[in-house]
Amino acid sequence: MRILALVPGGIGDQILFFPTLEDLKAKYPKATIDVMVEPRAKPAYRVCPCIHEVLIFNYQDRNGLADYLNVLGMIRDREYDIALNLGQKWTIDLLLWLNSIPLRIGYRSQTSWLVSNPVPLKTKQYASHVAHDLLTSLGVQSSCPPLKIAVPTEDIDWARAEQQRLNLKNNYMLLYNGSSRIPQESKAIYPVEQWRTIIDSFKQKQPNLSVVLLQDSNNLEQTILMQENYPMLKVTRPGDVGKLGAIIAGANSILCTDSDPLQLAVAVGTYTFALFGPTDSTKLLPLGSKRYIGIQSATDKVADIPPEIIMVKMWGS
Structure with missing residues (x-):
């Protein structure tokens, strides 16, 4: 099984997502988990051992058709079974839909029809818990673990x-x-x-x-x-x-x-x-x-x- 998490933001945002990755790995211990992050966030995964590959996409840029086609190709080549999108851009949901990923998890929005498993977006809580809510669509009901890193x-x-x-x-x-x-x-x-x-x-x-x-x-x-x-x-x-x-x-x-x-x-x-x-x-x-x-x-x-x-x-x- 291959899983992709699409996580906009910087290093701090990635660290806030680590507890979700921890529980995702516990749910699927044999799965290969990749992340797609902005260039500035890639260094965060030096202290997160459960990730197989870090893919790069600049969510903040004014991306053109060539950029989205490149991402489409990266995702298609790896044949993911599950994708978690922490962002709220419909263009990313569309890319995941075009790739026919069976389980596409994201927050509920006006374009939720592109997401197979939409989850309510509860922003009035700790940011790490907001991300962890995505796992409820996979049957994970445990509370969000605390932040932790693995320092080499x-x-x-x-x-x-x-x-x-x-x-x-x-x-x-x-x-x-x-x-x-x-x-x-x-x-x-x-x-x-x-x-x-x-x-x-x-x-x-x-x-x-x-x-x-x-x-x-x-x-x-x-x-x-x-x-x-x-x-x-x-x-x-x-x-x-x-x-x-x-x-x-x-x-x-x-x-x-x-x-x-x-x-x-x-x-x-x-x-x-x-x-x-x-x-x-x-x-x-x-x-x-x-x-x-x-x-x-x-x-x-x-x-x-x-x-x-x-x-x-x-x-x-």
Whole structure:
């Protein structure tokens, strides 16, 4: 049996889909499971061992006929038995229908006649649960598992070496200030000048705590500005998702904006404080857990969260 999951979005969106893949593999342990994702999301599958092949399609582009014919061919060549479409573009449903895939699972919409097993779209819940609802059409009634990833051994070894390089003898806290969304959302970035009060509170509350900036391709400019303004901060630059997950797993806690590192932090169980502006914390963090604290702006801008509110959430006073 061959199964295809079509998953738009970035790395964080893929990680939120991992529990659905986990239960799909449990339902069909001998099945070959492939995913079709955007180019920027492919690196996520370094930490997801249950996937056989990662196919590429840019859901965000203005795709022409040649692009859709290419996808049609990729799907047809692999002769899938089941397809799960997490997107809501009727063009993708049409491609799956044209390929005569027996079980075509998607969310109920005006073009549901293209889907053999439509499922109600319940957006007022945790995003991971929204994806997991698709499995009800396959008879899976279990609750959605928590996020988790499988970090390669070599990435764990890299993280240990990086901790030694940065001289992180005691506990360390990570900071990530950036946006992983396309287009990058300036409203989701916390202003550099507002970090001073927060960083000073770290030195006061936990003077032996090392504070480390996470840098990736999505926050290069922000990291440079943070370094210039706060030279006491250390910087780590993980080269891929596995190394990023490993360095987050070793941290005492992380303070970040809504981003890929946020979902990795949840997946590895690191204490997380996350700043939200244009996105909704209740849809992007597990409900009822004291390990993952969402700090929601009163507006759609993260910049409007006072540093004092962040400190109260972190230190309790």
